[in-house]
Amino acid sequence: MNTAAISTPPRSLAFELLLLAALATLWGASFTFIKLGVETIPPVTFIAxxxxxxxxxxxxxxxxxxxxxxxxRATWRSLAIQACLNSVMPFTLIAWAETRIDAGLATILNSTTPIFAFLITWAITRHEAVTGRKLFGTVMGISGVCMIMGVGALTGLGSDMWGQLAMLAASLSYGAAAIYGHNFKHLDSMVPAAGSMLCGAVILVPLSLIVDQPWTLQPSDTSLLALVALSVFSTALAFVIYFRLVRTLGSVGVTSQAYLRIPIGVGIGVVFLGETLAGSAWLGLIFVVIGVAAMSLPARKAG
Incomplete structure (x- = not known):
């Protein structure tokens, strides 16, 4: 067999939503894996x-x-761009951010991806109509982010603030990646997943060798296990599901798993890492969930 193209077998909406929930679970758990991994492995090497x-x-x-x-060459050029948008930049930003902020907070801030996907669609690609519901969702989501980051952000940019900004930048990158992922709808979902990961490795491995000198590191068993779990389940398996859902549910639809990911990621951080959230962060979480849901849930058909 010499072709990467494949048609998607017809499936029910319930099956696609089940895959969406699975993706939310895999990516919700990834923030805890990253938090454990970067304890003894520097971010660039960990992501490489x-x-x-x-x-x-x-x-x-x-x-x-x-x-x-x-x-x-054209396909590999597109895969390299997808790698930068969907792995190299966001993976590294998230790993670096989690050396400064909790996994639960990282999950909440990363749930803003649909907001950025909508804003990019509205301002640049314009392939979806701007509705009052989506505008409401955008306002609610941005308000929630402000509550999560807190009024202290206005008084100075401390280390926590930079971590939060890095998470938002990663969300922006993921939003752009979801839209750009439409370029691979004609391929088997494993092809862009594997291709983008390999392109990411080509970029990150040399950087890791220069920056971290990984042969000098002494990672803990916990960090190594977290790396394996993150790579196999929250990356390889998750990206196969992701590219399938881009094809079946669309860019906005697939990013809607972000609001499913919030309670999963926060819950894992609270249960396994003993993390806590400030009252304003919990209120911000509610605003983000409402905002993302308003933007992502399908509109009712008239009649």
Whole structure:
């Protein structure tokens, strides 16, 4: 078999929503894995290893299925752009941010991805109509982010503030990636997942060798286990599901898992890491959930 293109088998909406919930769970858990991993592994090296393991695993599965990666330059150029938007920049920003903020807070801030996806769509791509409901959702989401970051953000940019800004930048990158991912709708979902991971590894591994000198590191067993779990489940498996849902639910639809991810990610951080959230952050969480839901839930058909 010499082609990466494949048609999506017809499935019910319930099945696609089940996949959406699975993706939310996998990505909700990723923030705890990252928090544990960067305790003893520097962010750049941690994320470089993540892309290598996930990309290698996906490549092996593709070969076992008899599917080859594309060979034309145009596709690989697109995969490199997707890698920057969907792995290199957001992965690194999130890992760095979680050296400064809790995993639960990172989950909430990263849930703003649909807001950025909508704003990019409205301001640049314009392939979706601007409705009052979506505008309301955007306002609610931005208000929630302000509550989460707190009034202290107005008095100075401390280390926590930079971590929060890094998380928002990662969310912006994810929003752009969800829209750009439409370029791969004609491919088997594993192909852009593997290709973007491998492109990310090509970028991140040399950077890791220069910045962190990983051969000098002494990571803990906990960090190594977190790295493996993150790479296999929250990256390789999650991105296969992600690219399938981009094809079946669309860019805004697939980013809607962000509000499902909030209670999952926050709950894992509270239960396993003993984290807590300030009262204003809980209120901000509610605003973000309402905002993202207003933007992402399908409109009712008339009649």
């Amino acid at each position: 290893a993540r892309t290598v393991i996930a990309g290698g695993l996906l490549l092996c599965i593709l070969r076992a299925r008899g599917i080859r990666l594309p060979r034309d």
